Amino acid sequence: MNASTPAPPALSVLDLVPVRTDQTSPQAIAASRRLAQTADAAGMVRYWVAEHHNMAAVAATNPPVLIALLAGATERIRVGSGGVMLPNHAPLAVAEQFALLEASFPGRIDLGLGRAPGSDPVTSFALRHGGPAGTDDEGVARFAEHVGNVVAMMAPDGVEVAIGPRRHALRATPRAVSVPQLWLLGSSDYSARLAAQQGLPYVFAHHFSGEGTERALELYRSTFQPSELLEAPRTFLTVNASVAATAEEAHRLALPQLLAMLALRTGGPMGPQPLVEDAEERVAAGLPDAHRDVLDGMARRWVIDEPEAAREQIAALAERFGVDEVMVHPVAGALRGTPSDAAPAREEALRLLADRA
Structure with a gap:
C-alpha cells in the first residue's frame, strides 16, 4: 500500500434475506x-438484518428472530438489526427482545432503530392496529420518546413508572449485566438531528440512493451532544456491492x-428476485430509455467491480465520508442451477472483499 492509498476500513454486512424465484422462505x-x-x-465486524x-422478494420480516438464529449459527461476529422499525412495535417489547438476545449472546448484539414503516400502508395498518403507535403519524411523532424509553428500559436499573401515588419498577430483563449497542438509523436530516441530540451512534442509509449522505453526517457530527452511552460521534457507511473475479461478471x-430496485423506483411489479439469466433476458427484450437511465444511474453509485478495484472504491468512500467501517449490502444474484439453499455469489463477494492480500 502506497502513501496515497486510503487505509482499508473494517467491513460489515447488511442482509435483507432476499428470496429468489427458485427459493422458498426456508431456503x-x-x-x-x-x-x-x-x-x-x-x-467482519457485524451482520445486520432488516x-x-x-414483500415477495424479502424474508427479513422479524429481526429479533433472525438475530437469534444467526447469532447461534456464528461464533464472534456482532449480529443486529438494520433496523427494527420502532413505530411498528411497543418499546417495551423491543427492549425485552434485545435484552434477552444480549443476555444470550453477551457483547454481540446491536439494536438499530428506524422510524420508516418497512411496508405498504395496508400491512402497516395491520401491524399497528390497536398497537402502541395507533397510527403512522402518532408513531412518528412519538419516535424520539420511544427511542429514549427503549434505552432506559434496557439499562440494568430500568425505569420507574408513576401510576397514581405509587411508583413501579420497569426493566427489560431482571438482572442485566450488559446492554445491546444501540444505533439510530435514517435517511433524512431528522434522524441525524435526533441521534446527535440523544448522543447515539448513527448510520445514514447511503445504500438507498447515495444522495444526502454528506449533509446528514455533517449535521450529526456538528450537533452531537455527548451522552452516557457515547462520548463522541460514531457512524459508518452502507453501500450496495457486487464483487466477482471480473468487473463484467460483477455487473452481470x-x-x-x-431490476428489483428499478421496479421499486418506477412503481413496477415487485416479485421474487429473478435469476441472473432471466434478468439478462428481460434487459435484452428492451427497457424504456428512462428506465435504462435509472438503472445506469444506480449502477454508478454502487460498488460493482473486480476485487482490487472494489476494495479501492470502498476505501475511497470511507475516506470521503470520514468513517472507519463500511457495511456492504451484497447484491450479487444467483445463476441457474445454484443450490436453492445457498447464495454462493454473495458469499464469494464477501470473501473477495475481505481478502487484504
Missing part, C-alpha cells in the same frame, strides 16, 4: 445463515437486484 433463510457464517469466518413486511451478477 432463503438457510442461504442467509450460510452468508452470516461466511462473514464471521472472514473477520425489517420489511409483505448485480442485474437482478438492479
Whole structure:
C-alpha cells in the first residue's frame, strides 16, 4: 500500500434475506445463515438484518428472530438489526427482545432503530392496529420518546413508572449485566438531528440512493451532544456491492437486484428476485430509455467491480465520508442451477472483499 492509498476500513454486512424465484422462505433463510457464517469466518465486524413486511422478494420480516438464529449459527461476529422499525412495535417489547438476545449472546448484539414503516400502508395498518403507535403519524411523532424509553428500559436499573401515588419498577430483563449497542438509523436530516441530540451512534442509509449522505453526517457530527452511552460521534457507511473475479461478471451478477430496485423506483411489479439469466433476458427484450437511465444511474453509485478495484472504491468512500467501517449490502444474484439453499455469489463477494492480500 502506497502513501496515497486510503487505509482499508473494517467491513460489515447488511442482509435483507432476499428470496429468489427458485427459493422458498426456508431456503432463503438457510442461504442467509450460510452468508452470516461466511462473514464471521472472514473477520467482519457485524451482520445486520432488516425489517420489511409483505414483500415477495424479502424474508427479513422479524429481526429479533433472525438475530437469534444467526447469532447461534456464528461464533464472534456482532449480529443486529438494520433496523427494527420502532413505530411498528411497543418499546417495551423491543427492549425485552434485545435484552434477552444480549443476555444470550453477551457483547454481540446491536439494536438499530428506524422510524420508516418497512411496508405498504395496508400491512402497516395491520401491524399497528390497536398497537402502541395507533397510527403512522402518532408513531412518528412519538419516535424520539420511544427511542429514549427503549434505552432506559434496557439499562440494568430500568425505569420507574408513576401510576397514581405509587411508583413501579420497569426493566427489560431482571438482572442485566450488559446492554445491546444501540444505533439510530435514517435517511433524512431528522434522524441525524435526533441521534446527535440523544448522543447515539448513527448510520445514514447511503445504500438507498447515495444522495444526502454528506449533509446528514455533517449535521450529526456538528450537533452531537455527548451522552452516557457515547462520548463522541460514531457512524459508518452502507453501500450496495457486487464483487466477482471480473468487473463484467460483477455487473452481470448485480442485474437482478438492479431490476428489483428499478421496479421499486418506477412503481413496477415487485416479485421474487429473478435469476441472473432471466434478468439478462428481460434487459435484452428492451427497457424504456428512462428506465435504462435509472438503472445506469444506480449502477454508478454502487460498488460493482473486480476485487482490487472494489476494495479501492470502498476505501475511497470511507475516506470521503470520514468513517472507519463500511457495511456492504451484497447484491450479487444467483445463476441457474445454484443450490436453492445457498447464495454462493454473495458469499464469494464477501470473501473477495475481505481478502487484504
